[in-house]
Amino acid sequence: MDDDFVLNLDFGEGPSTRKKKGSSRTQRYTLRLKEKKAEKRNAPSSTFKIHATPSYGHNHDPRPRKRPRTEPLQSGPSETAAPAPAPRPRHPAHIISSLFSHNPKIEKPEDAPALKKLLKPTNAPLTDSSFLGLGLDPLLASHLSSKLGIDKPTSVQCASLSTLLPSLSAGAASQRDAFIQSQTGSGKTLSYLLPVIQDLLPLSSHSYIDRSIGTLAIIIAPTRELAKQIADILEELLKLRLRPREEGPDDEGESGRLMTRWLVSGLLIGGATRTHEKARLRKGIPILVSTPGRLLDHLQNTSSFNVGKCRWLVLDEADRLMELGFEESIKGILAALDGRWKLAKQAVEEGTSLEVGGWDWGRRRRTILCSATMREDVQLLAGTALKDPIMIRAAKSEHIPQPSATANSSGAFESEPTGDKFTPPSQLSQKYVLVPLKLRLVTLVALLRIFLSQSQLKHGCKIIVFLSCTDSVDFHWRLLGGATMHAGGGSASSDEDEEQMGTDHQGEDVVAKSPLLPNASIFRLHGSLPQATRLVSLRRFSSVSKDPSVESSSILLCTSVASRGLDLPLVHAVLQYDLPTEGGITEYVHRVGRTARAGRGGEAWCMVAPSESAWVSWAEERMEKDGSIRLTSVAVEKVLQDGFGGQGKEYEERATEVQLAFERWVLRQKQNSEIARIAFLSHVRAYATHPSDEKHIFHVRQLHLGHLAKAFALRDAPGSMKSSKSRSAKSRSKPAGRSVVDKAGSNSEDDPETERRMRKAVRSQGRLVRKGGILMNSSMSDFQVASTDMLEKIVSRT
Numbered sequence: 055m056d057d058d059f060v061l062n063l064d065f066g067e068g069p070s071t072r073k074k075k076g077s078s079r080t081q082r083y084t085l086r087l088k089e090k091k092a093e094k095r096n097a098p099s100s101t102f103k104i105h106a107t108p109s110y111g112h113n114h115d116p117r118p119r120k121r122p123r124t125e126p127l128q129s130g131p132s133e134t135a136a137p138a139p140a141p142r143p144r145h146p147a148h149i150i151s152s153l154f155s156h157n158p159k160i161e162k163p164e165d166a167p168a169l170k171k172l173l174k175p176t177n178a179p180l181t182d183s184s185f186l187g188l189g190l191d192p193l194l195a196s197h198l199s200s201k202l203g204i205d206k207p208t209s210v211q212c213a214s215l216s217t218l219l220p221s222l223s224a225g226a227a228s229q230r231d232a233f234i235q236s237q238t239g240s241g242k243t244l245s246y247l248l249p250v251i252q253d254l255l256p257l258s259s260h261s262y263i264d265r266s267i268g269t270l271a272i273i274i275a276p277t278r279e280l281a282k283q284i285a286d287i288l289e290e291l292l293k294l295r296l297r298p299r300e301e302g303p304d305d306e307g308e309s310g311r312l313m314t315r316w317l318v319s320g321l322l323i324g325g326a327t328r329t330h331e332k333a334r335l336r337k338g339i340p341i342l343v344s345t346p347g348r349l350l351d352h353l354q355n356t357s358s359f360n361v362g363k364c365r366w367l368v369l370d371e372a373d374r375l376m377e378l379g380f381e382e383s384i385k386g387i388l389a390a391l392d393g394r395w396k397l398a399k400q401a402v403e404e405g406t407s408l409e410v411g412g413w414d415w416g417r418r419r420r421t422i423l424c425s426a427t428m429r430e431d432v433q434l435l436a437g438t439a440l441k442d443p444i445m446i447r448a449a450k451s452e453h454i455p456q457p458s459a460t461a462n463s464s465g466a467f468e469s470e471p472t473g474d475k476f477t478p479p480s481q482l483s484q485k486y487v488l489v490p491l492k493l494r495l496v497t498l499v500a501l502l503r504i505f506l507s508q509s510q511l512k513h514g515c516k517i518i519v520f521l522s523c524t525d526s527v528d529f530h531w532r533l534l535g536g537a538t539m540h541a542g543g544g545s546a547s548s549d550e551d552e553e554q555m556g557t558d559h560q561g562e563d564v565v566a567k568s569p570l571l572p573n574a575s576i577f578r579l580h581g582s583l584p585q586a587t588r589l590v591s592l593r594r595f596s597s598v599s600k601d602p603s604v605e606s607s608s609i610l611l612c613t614s615v616a617s618r619g620l621d622l623p624l625v626h627a628v629l630q631y632d633l634p635t636e637g638g639i640t641e642y643v644h645r646v647g648r649t650a651r652a653g654r655g656g657e658a659w660c661m662v663a664p665s666e667s668a669w670v671s672w673a674e675e676r677m678e679k680d681g682s683i684r685l686t687s688v689a690v691e692k693v694l695q696d697g698f699g700g701q702g703k704e705y706e707e708r709a710t711e712v713q714l715a716f717e718r719w720v721l722r723q724k725q726n727s728e729i730a731r732i733a734f735l736s737h738v739r740a741y742a743t744h745p746s747d748e749k750h751i752f753h754v755r756q757l758h759l760g761h762l763a764k765a766f767a768l769r770d771a772p773g774s775m776k777s778s779k780s781r782s783a784k785s786r787s788k789p790a791g792r793s794v795v796d797k798a799g800s801n802s803e804d805d806p807e808t809e810r811r812m813r814k815a816v817r818s819q820g821r822l823v824r825k826g827g828i829l830m831n832s833s834m835s836d837f838q839v840a841s842t843d844m845l846e847k848i849v850s851r852t
């Protein structure tokens with residue numbers, strides 16, 4: 055089987071790779087590498103091969119080296135192969151990227167034990183339980199099984215259904231509010247949707263009830279994507295048959311239930327015009343999914359929004375709601391709902407409104423709060439929103455958990471159950487690679503190639519890559535989609551770049567293809583993209599071809615906006631290219647939780663800089679004190695070797711060529727260099743926002759900016775890291791790659807005042823994305839370059 059693919063290498067000097075004058079360091083590297091290469095090289099070749107299927111454990115291929123092919127690089131499935139460019143002679147003056155010199159020494163990780171103990175999934179459906187046994191309506195249970203393929207409940211679903219289902223929870227417990235907390239991918243959405251539907255379903259047998267009854271249940275989610283996802287699941291659930299399969303359409307049936315289909319769902323997330331939304335609300339939306347800002351807006355301004363009879367309020371991802379500053383909006387929503395209920399009740403009592411027969415006005419609204427963590431701010435929200443709540447948690451073992459704690463009047467839970475740390479599912483394999491800054495970009499490509507090659511066996515897979523900020527996402531997306539291995543790329547026009555980019559119907563770029571990542575579509579997601587683009591990107595990233603012969607591998611480059619709640623099918627690997635700047639270990643667990651869902655397997659990888667190595671034990675300890683959670687170290691050399699193939703240290707040459715291809719793309723056009731520069735600056739700025747208790751691990755001062763520049767395919771750190779106006783001749787002569795402190799000419803970051811100003815400046819910029827508590831940008835990590843001078847000012851203490 056020859057499933058290798060070939061990279062065309064051009065050693066000729068294209069215009070884009072012309073050496074800058076006066077770069078004596080580069081000249082030295084060039085000469086050294088040239089000499090080394092000349093020694094090694096027997097017969098110069100214009101191509102090398104990169105194994106599409108990395109061979110774990112078989113790196114030293116005993117087969118004789120194949121004669122290099124001269125075919126062009128294989129592209130993605132939809133692309134036709136381009137004619138092979140004629141091999142060009144190697145040019146002695148070609149700039150060589152010195153990727154493998156002057157890197158910090160990294161100790162080789164110990165070999166991982168050959169047979170890793172397989173851990174039982176902690177978020178899988180339970181084999182010894184059933185929905186019917188928990189009291190779920192047979193119509194719902196059979197719909198779950200036949201249409202959604204869900205037969206057994208997960209642990210948290212067992213706990214919640216046994217508490218929240220109206221049929222089982224008799225007496226006082228039947229009206230209590232609830233706090234649901236459990237692992238990622240454990241099925242929290244169904245754990246609240248099923249009780250809500252089961253509670254409202256009997257109303258369908260009253261012929262006089264229709265949509266005009268208004269909104270009876272509201273689900274609030276922090277982001278539009280999440281709200282849309284919940285609404286989609288709800289819509290699927292509400293397609294259930296309203297009579298048992300064995301009963302005909304006109305039978306009154308043994309069940310004695312003749313139900314009408316009035317129970318429909320609706321989504322309010324902005325995007326549509328207010329008038330259009332108002333018209334939908336006037337018609338009636340019995341179960342509404344919304345983001346907080348838009349909901350509050352309609353509660354305050356839409357008189358036809360009939361919520362007087364609302365029975366359920368669900369606050370999903372409550373910790374994210376708090377992080378995004380929605381506390382005030384939620385208080386407003388609670389007050390408005392109470393007010394509307396009072397007014398509606400009063401109107402009925404006064405006879406000014408038509409009574410719905412037998413409506414139980416005494417029944418209080420039930421509120422459910424779902425959160426990954428029990429942080430202080432979430433407990434405060436629980437204190438405001440919940441009354442005498444019951445705590446619902448998933449057990450770690452296959453035991454149906456009992457509701458375990460109750461909250462006091464301030465919302466604090468009196469009996470804090472043990473083992474309440476927010477941990478990833480146990481079946482998730484967690485790995486990290488200590489990567490010198492210079493090698494980050496090529497290691498990213500190598501890792502993606504490894505994931506893709508694994509997925510080839512399974513007809514495609516999904517990979518999510520988290521980056522620090524929107525500018526970095528945009529840059530990497532364009533870079534991967536634009537860079538080619540043709541050194542003649544110096545003359546490539548932007549049209550050629552565009553060929554590898556697909557656009558959505560609004561003309562916004564959606565998909566990119568990289569010759570380095572064959573058969574994969576690359577998407578991006580961050581808060582600054584138009585809403586339509588975000589939704590299209592997510593939909594296309596998640597789509598799975600029904601034809602097994604069509605590979606549907608896809609890669610999503612994103613910010614933390616994708617870390618919470620999103621349920622994207624078949625995500626095989628999550629790579630944290632940049633570790634979270636906000637949210638610490640909770641954010642890490644949310645991100646890795648996009649894979650290994652509902653009992654399935656998955657891989658979580660992190661790239662850790664040598665200066666950040668203390669993060670590993672820091673993270674392990676925060677996930678589980680007893681040391682049961684361990685991240686496995688994988689050597690960067692192994693990743694590069696497996697990703698790029700070749701014999702011995704051949705991967706170094708290949709990685710260098712890939713780096714050069716990226717650097718050529720950056721040099722190709724001014725606009726590319728600008729994107730790279732902006733991404734670099736935004737990344738450093740985002741890095742500076744790591745909270746003070748993480749500064750011993752993540753400190754800008756530890757970053758070698760010259761090396762980091764390589765990770766943005768730049769040959770030097772942007773000169774504007776120091777204001778050009780104020781840059782002295784002395785500082786100009788300093789070698790690139792010094793830390794911010796060096797460049798600023800003083801120990802600026804040791805100065806508490808500078809530190810304070812830096813945080814303030816960065817935070818205030820972060821706040822710009824949240825206007826009046828309404829999510830404008832969806833993620834606090836989505837830093838925009840409102841002013842690229844910001845960082846320069848910060849570091850130069852102007």
Ligand SMILES: Nc1ncnc2c1ncn2[C@@H]1O[C@H](COP(=O)(O)OP(=O)(O)OP(=O)(O)O)[C@@H](O)[C@H]1O
Pocket residue numbers: 179203204205206207208211236237238239240241242243244618619620621647648651652
């Ligand atoms: N009982 C079940 N059996 C099989 N799959 C299930 C079951 N319940 C839910 N799922 C599936 O598990 C996946 C995760 O569900 P869901 O998104 O509700 O998890 P979650 O706990 O809310 O995760 P997160 O904390 O990441 O938001 C979904 O694809 C869902 O269809």
